[in-house]
Amino acid sequence: MTIVVSSSDTRSLAKGTASGLRPPAPRRSARMRALAPILSRIGWAMASIGLFAGLWELLWLVGLADPKLLPPPHVFLGNFADQAKFFNTATRWQIGVAANAGPSPFQAVMITVGATGGRVIAGLIIASVLAITLGVLVRYFALVEKLVLPTVTLLSPVSPIAWLPVAIFVFGIGNAPAIFMVVVALFFHMVLSTITQIDGVNRNLINVARTMGATKWQIYKRVIVPAILPGLLMVLRLNMFGAWMVVLIAESTGVGFGLGQVITMARNTFNPSLVFFTIALIGLLGFLSDWLLRLVQKRLLYWVPQATGGLRGL
Amino acid sequence: MVSDIKPHSSADFHSSNHAVACRGVSKVWNEDTPRAHEALRDIDLDIRPGEFVAFLGPSGCGKSTLLYLIAGLEDTTGGEIRSFDERVSTPSPDRSLIFQETSLFPWLTVWQNVSFGLSIRGMGADERKDIARKALQRVGLAEAMDKRPDELSGGMRQRVAVARALTMRPKVLLMDEPFAALDVQTRQKMQDFLLDVWQDSGASVLFVTHHIDEAVALADRVVVFTARPGRIKTIVQNDLPRPRDLFSREAEGLRRQLTELLRDEVDRAFAEQEALRETA
Numbered sequence: 273m274t275i276v277v278s279s280s281d282t283r284s285l286a287k288g289t290a291s292g293l294r295p296p297a298p299r300r301s302a303r304m305r306a307l308a309p310i311l312s313r314i315g316w317a318m319a320s321i322g323l324f325a326g327l328w329e330l331l332w333l334v335g336l337a338d339p340k341l342l343p344p345p346h347v348f349l350g351n352f353a354d355q356a357k358f359f360n361t362a363t364r365w366q367i368g369v370a371a372n373a374g375p376s377p378f379q380a381v382m383i384t385v386g387a388t389g390g391r392v393i394a395g396l397i398i399a400s401v402l403a404i405t406l407g408v409l410v411r412y413f414a415l416v417e418k419l420v421l422p423t424v425t426l427l428s429p430v431s432p433i434a435w436l437p438v439a440i441f442v443f444g445i446g447n448a449p450a451i452f453m454v455v456v457a458l459f460f461h462m463v464l465s466t467i468t469q470i471d472g473v474n475r476n477l478i479n480v481a482r483t484m485g486a487t488k489w490q491i492y493k494r495v496i497v498p499a500i501l502p503g504l505l506m507v508l509r510l511n512m513f514g515a516w517m518v519v520l521i522a523e524s525t526g527v528g529f530g531l532g533q534v535i536t537m538a539r540n541t542f543n544p545s546l547v548f549f550t551i552a553l554i555g556l557l558g559f560l561s562d563w564l565l566r567l568v569q570k571r572l573l574y575w576v577p578q579a580t581g582g583l584r585g586l
Numbered sequence: 587m588v589s590d591i592k593p594h595s596s597a598d599f600h601s602s603n604h605a606v607a608c609r610g611v612s613k614v615w616n617e618d619t620p621r622a623h624e625a626l627r628d629i630d631l632d633i634r635p636g637e638f639v640a641f642l643g644p645s646g647c648g649k650s651t652l653l654y655l656i657a658g659l660e661d662t663t664g665g666e667i668r669s670f671d672e673r674v675s676t677p678s679p680d681r682s683l684i685f686q687e688t689s690l691f692p693w694l695t696v697w698q699n700v701s702f703g704l705s706i707r708g709m710g711a712d713e714r715k716d717i718a719r720k721a722l723q724r725v726g727l728a729e730a731m732d733k734r735p736d737e738l739s740g741g742m743r744q745r746v747a748v749a750r751a752l753t754m755r756p757k758v759l760l761m762d763e764p765f766a767a768l769d770v771q772t773r774q775k776m777q778d779f780l781l782d783v784w785q786d787s788g789a790s791v792l793f794v795t796h797h798i799d800e801a802v803a804l805a806d807r808v809v810v811f812t813a814r815p816g817r818i819k820t821i822v823q824n825d826l827p828r829p830r831d832l833f834s835r836e837a838e839g840l841r842r843q844l845t846e847l848l849r850d851e852v853d854r855a856f857a858e859q860e861a862l863r864e865t866a
């Protein structure tokens with residue numbers, strides 16, 4: 273009782289089109305068609321940013337925005353080298369190092385960005401691994417749940433800012449306190465959402481694995497983790513912006529070089545151009561990292577149907 | 587056609603070679619808590635090897651619960667279940683369960699789904715793929731090997747689930763309203779298909795349904811349950827010769843008999859639900 277789906281219908285249809293009807297208008301190449309939506313997205317992004325920047329420039333032009341306080345984009349983005357000289361200044365404070373020694377302006381910016389980005393990524397990875405592990409342990413062992421869950425729930429609404437002194441007491445200065453801040457900002461929420469995700473796993477999938485003789489560990493690895501991955505990546509994406517915010521606060525307390533340190537220096541030296549330059553840089557980085565994570569999401573979660581945009585025009 | 591349940595001696599129980607034997611089985615969900623909820627009471631039932639038995643009863647009477655108990659996925663709160671002389675206490679590949687909604691792993695391809703149980707046992711990919719291909723040929727889905735579950739129709743997905751269950755070579759196939767979500771034509775096809783599979787697998791099939799037609803078409807015996815707490819109201823022998831003519835006078839008579847048996851219980855179940863709604 274095989275059900276054979278015959279394709280002869282569609283084939284004859286196609287033949288009819290080819291022989292009998294006029295061929296359709298010349299198609300754009302496949303590559304163009306694939307590129308079109310991306311180009312259009314980029315176009316709209318430019319338009320959106322352009323509108324914002326344009327308004328700002330306009331306010332400056334008519335004299336409403338004081339260039340000393342709110343320098344418009346062409347001012348703070350205009351002279352890259354001028355801004356970049358404030359980045360990665362760490363080595364220049366050392367005795368015997370010439371004031372203009374050290375990396376080129378572009379390199380200096382990249383080193384700073386790399387340092388901050390590295391802390392964000394390290395924090396994300398550490399927080400994810402710890403949170404998923406703890407979340408699973410809570411669901412697997414009643415004792416862990418009873419011992420751990422109340423504390424986690426109690427601590428999760430605490431603002432990461434409150435942890436800043438702890439970070440400094442415990443880790444001093446350097447990379448560790450900044451990474452710790454990122455971890456603290458993500459960890460508690462991620463534990464709770466891991467538990468929620470696990471509770472949402474279709475019981476049937478677990479039961480199928482059980483009837484086939486899967487051990488607890490196999491069920492964890494082969495059923496629970498893949499089943500909760502989509503939700504967790506979503507949580508990760510939402511929390512990544514939080515991670516970028518927190519890392520700046522940690523860096524502003526002196527961890528060597530980093531974007532947060534640049535912002536603090538800009539504030540202390542009253543340099544609005546540098547503030548806006550750094551803000552633009554952070555915005556770009558946040559956007560890029562979100563895009564990267566979305567890419568990972570698409571790759572890793574090939575089985576999850578892509579979102580179709582939701583409600584429009586309401 | 588109605589045969590009353592005969593009481594069995596316990597000696598018979600322990601030495602018998604029934605595919606499934608239930609003795610005084612009961613289940614109270616959340617026992618010893620304020621939310622305690624009696625689902626099954628005092629079930630005595632023997633299933634012979636190779637027998638096709640349908641469970642018929644109003645919804646909420648505990649049919650799925652009994653299937654879960656037999657599968658070993660839940661513990662009884664009273665009585666004992668044995669399968670081929672072994673006490674059921676945990677799930678076993680000997681007893682495969684097929685669910686109403688699709689239970690395929692969405693992140694695996696069709697063949698990986700089918701061979702999931704084999705990979706649990708540590709079998710290599712090549713060998714697994716071979717076995718999966720054969721199993722899929724058996725259910726007429728060899729071309730769908732590399733598809734993902736969400737690319738299949740509901741009927742195809744259930745056939746994949748059947749193929750997956752068969753690769754474990756189960757002695758008992760437990761099916762919980764497996765075709766309830768399918769349209770009438772597909773369900774018809776799936777019933778024919780299931781009879782084929784059943785006949786050459788030699789497994790016993792326990793098939794939960796609330797469709798009288800399905801019970802008439804498929805089962806050797808139909809176990810009719812009372813409203814919750816589920817007890818066995820009666821067991822109806824279905825001796826219609828196979829392949830079955832479902833429009834024969836005998837089939838019609840059986841349908842009427844089952845309808846009448848079920849009607850009171852459905853009314854009772856309905857009344858209970860109404861009462862629950864009022865108190866809530």
Ligand SMILES: Nc1ncnc2c1ncn2[C@@H]1O[C@H](COP(=O)(O)OP(=O)(O)O)[C@@H](O)[C@H]1O
Nearest residue numbers: 615623625644645646647648649650651652814
């Ligand atoms: N996991 C569970 N926890 C608590 N109560 C349950 C659970 N599963 C089922 N029940 C209850 O047990 C009764 C029987 O359910 P079920 O076996 O699913 O009925 P059926 O399959 O016959 O429709 C119902 O009242 C249901 O609410």
Ligand SMILES: [Mg+2]
Nearest residue numbers: 649650651762
């Ligand atoms: Mg049910």
